[in-house]
Amino acid sequence: MAAAGRHLGMTAVAVLAVATSLFGLSDASAAKKVAFVKKTVSSHDIVIFSKSYCPYCRKAKAVFKELKKEPYVVELDQREDGYEIQDALSEMVGRRTVPQVFIQGKHLGGSDDTVEAYESGKLLTLIGIDSKDDL
Numbered sequence: 001m002a003a004a005g006r007h008l009g010m011t012a013v014a015v016l017a018v019a020t021s022l023f024g025l026s027d028a029s030a031a032k033k034v035a036f037v038k039k040t041v042s043s044h045d046i047v048i049f050s051k052s053y054c055p056y057c058r059k060a061k062a063v064f065k066e067l068k069k070e071p072y073v074v075e076l077d078q079r080e081d082g083y084e085i086q087d088a089l090s091e092m093v094g095r096r097t098v099p100q101v102f103i104q105g106k107h108l109g110g111s112d113d114t115v116e117a118y119e120s121g122k123l124l125t126l127i128g129i130d131s132k133d134d135l
């Protein structure tokens with residue numbers, strides 16, 4: 001009876017290990033993706049984590065085009081590790097949607113937040129443009 005219990009326990013551990021490797025990330029791999037996000041947002045003034053087909057991402061990109069600023073764009077759907085980066089982002093900013101926009105290393109938000117910041121003038125300040133006349 002005890003042997004059967006031990007066998008079941010070992011089977012559960014094996015199943016968990018396989019499931020983790022198939023569906024989850026090891027802590028080390030997740031930490032690497034968090035490090036990638038941190039390094040990316042600290043290396044560029046404007047960063048957009050995006051998916052190439054996403055209409056909300058297109059909208060956010062259009063705002064920066066309007067401001068004549070070129071963001072650094074990470075297209076998650078065009079990378080093998082895109083899903084893991086999205087997991088890391090989700091852990092960091094509490095949202096799983098794209099786009100996620102960062103200005104000078106700080107999280108601004110998604111598309112709605114970007115458009116709102118543009119319309120209120122907050123985005124100009126964050127980017128360091130004095131007024132729309134300077135464009």
Ligand SMILES: N[C@@H](CCC(=O)N[C@@H](CS)C(=O)NCC(=O)O)C(=O)O
Pocket residue numbers: 051053054055056057096097098099109110111112113
């Ligand atoms: N209100 C959000 C909407 C963003 C949104 O719904 N994005 C879709 C893609 S177009 C998304 O992230 N879906 C989940 C996914 O792609 O994993 C915003 O303003 O950013």
